[in-house]
Amino acid sequence: MVCGLPGIGSVAWLAVSHLQKELHAQLLAEVFSPMFSPKVWLGEDGVVGVMKGEFHFWKNKPGGPDLLLFTANEQPYSPEGQYELAEVALGLARKFAAKRVITMGGMATDRLAEQPRVYVGATDTELVKELEAYGALKLAGGAITGTNGLIFGLAKPKNIPAICLLAETPGYLSLDANAAKAALELSARLLNITVDLTALEKQAKENVDVVRKAKDLSRTFNREGRKGGDRELPYVS
Amino acid sequence: MVCGLPGIGSVAWLAVSHLQKELHAQLLAEVFSPMFSPKVWLGEDGVVGVMKGEFHFWKNKPGGPDLLLFTANEQPYSPEGQYELAEVALGLARKFAAKRVITMGGMATDRLAEQPRVYVGATDTELVKELEAYGALKLAGGAITGTNGLIFGLAKPKNIPAICLLAETPGYLSLDANAAKAALELSARLLNITVDLTALEKQAKENVDVVRKAKDLSRTFNREGRKGGDRELPYVS
């Protein structure tokens, strides 16, 4: 099972949503909960959408692992709701006898890396080492908050091997496609599957352009002695 | 089923309360919940009233649709409570095999329109088009918060066709009878029923008079250079 709910830089959400689209995974189940925000929204066509979690299933070629994908359009607003949703996800993982749970997330740094590093934590040291062999860096210490972290951590007492991949992301990006790409590339290697990353790469390039322009603008402002340039882009080094 | 809980300008509540009185709909069920405010109130006669939701039933002439009306004297204070109440309403809608759910609301704008526009969202594109034919404007994008929105949106996964009518209302009116009238007129056309709107029209006229006086006062203040005029009526253009 690969899980990715919205969080810092929407890294995990972008990665799992991309995976689902590229693999043409089938919608398996929807999760509604009073723990989501009490609101609905309208699309461009005036049709309503509601807050929910979604499980998609992807049938692999013989020999390769089938995939269960879990995402949602937001994290439950209350701590209890985050625990509840994590339990729902792990319950389905168990029902489908998932071999492994891969969760993702963003790790806020103050640099905009071209090749974001991917850090890893796991439910046991062997998994950490396996992931290090795939190019991930061991995350020695630190807390992971929210549903992504709970799905990862609560897998442990349920004896489901779980991995959390955290891709570097600068704090100011709301949709960091480049970090999502980095986390997804590593997941794909680990799962031995091929995923077309063109769409993420395109989005990532647009992000870079936007940030570059903002930086140029910021420098211009600073040169002219105006305040505010740094404050608008506090994390750009 | 026609649903209207208090919200911006109390548009939905005014519309459904008016409908219930004019149709002499019968009280069918009351909903009490610890999710309402922990308070009661006394009427002029010293008799206590409690926070609750109310379902009323109206038997139409043969051939026309019977109506289930749902309203409440407040929205539950917690998000979970709003979801819970929406589920209760939709549960009754299903029990009575309601063909359609119509919810209403106010859409805050900064103008006081004589003929407020009515925007529409729905659970599918055909419904949106049908409503456009009745004179509603498609709402392309935007979020609808609270119980009115949840009843509307959660009808979708339950396969109950649902419509949300949002009438323009200036933010500063606590009881916008004119917007309620606009939403109700459109609903009446859609339901093919006749509703006497005299009481709403009278209340709307009083609102206009109050606002006009306030505006005149505001202008006088401004001319005399006093502060505060604009702040008291921030949305009057």
Added chain:
Amino acid sequence: MVCGLPGIGSVAWLAVSHLQKELHAQLLAEVFSPMFSPKVWLGEDGVVGVMKGEFHFWKNKPGGPDLLLFTANEQPYSPEGQYELAEVALGLARKFAAKRVITMGGMATDRLAEQPRVYVGATDTELVKELEAYGALKLAGGAITGTNGLIFGLAKPKNIPAICLLAETPGYLSLDANAAKAALELSARLLNITVDLTALEKQAKENVDVVRKAKDLSRTFNREGRKGGDRELPYVS
């Protein structure tokens, strides 16, 4: 059943606690709830006490009504908890086939009355009139918040006749024995029981002395042109 939980001036709590002591009512049941504050306290003897509600039972002489008394050392901190506790109280009232529920409370005014007026609300107009005959004043309008109000109001849909007696109390007294005495005198007349009010009267007199001294002090301060006197006793007229 006579109910009194802590509230403004602790009027209801003082009244019911006094009634329980004077009648030597027997402890019938205790209510513990995670909705109370997460704390315990120690008495002078080092023995622990916990937050709870208590029901006491008093066996009247033949012909007179037996009494069920309900109080607690605090109101539940959450709205849901207040509803829950009200339901527990009304559940026991029903189990004991209570004929009437009397709740009490304080009504904040800005005067320190020697003879506080007692206002009344009820579940029907006949009860209001009956209480007016006993000297209470009809409270025409207004909201009653908290558990005392909920026990009163929720009795109505359960078809248990209920009364709420609100005694005038100045906002600055945390324990207004005089208001409690006024509410209790009226309850005693209504229930046709005799209650020794000496202890409450003594406490009330002490309150008056404290306030008088504070007033004198306040006047002295004011005469000397010091600030703060009025602020310390903002409600003393």
Added chain:
Amino acid sequence: MVCGLPGIGSVAWLAVSHLQKELHAQLLAEVFSPMFSPKVWLGEDGVVGVMKGEFHFWKNKPGGPDLLLFTANEQPYSPEGQYELAEVALGLARKFAAKRVITMGGMATDRLAEQPRVYVGATDTELVKELEAYGALKLAGGAITGTNGLIFGLAKPKNIPAICLLAETPGYLSLDANAAKAALELSARLLNITVDLTALEKQAKENVDVVRKAKDLSRTFNREGRKGGDRELPYVS
């Protein structure tokens, strides 16, 4: 049963954790709850840990009392969660027919005592006296908040004799090993067990050194007329 959850100066948590390690008590049960913080953390080895409570069991020599130890890495964030966890702990105490429940805590004072006093409250006066004989001081009045207090207080209506030991701790220490040692020494005398306190003593000594240095620094700052010295160490007398 000996219970100690994190609180002021982490006194109780330090004491019970130390006891568990020194006695080599066996892990008996883990408690997970959505009432804990929605986060997980990684150790130095990259392995994930989750918020939980832990029960450990220690088999005594024949004749002495076996011990059930309860601790957790945090207190539940909500009041309901604190009640829930206290109920879980007392449920297990009852299941194991625990003779007594000993809870601990820190009592904030403004002095850093070499020999912190240990105050005691209990579920009855005989227990208070027994503890006074062991050198504890009766705590006459005061509230004890949080799960440690609830386990202690709620033992009373369950008829489980319970004791709460509160060791003096200055408010500014996050891990007061010296206070933990004081509470543990008294518990050991009461339980008639021998516990090696070397590790706690070592940690306590380090604390004292840190505070002494900070004090010296503070004095230097003050002598030089700099602000802030007192503010950084507001409780150092």
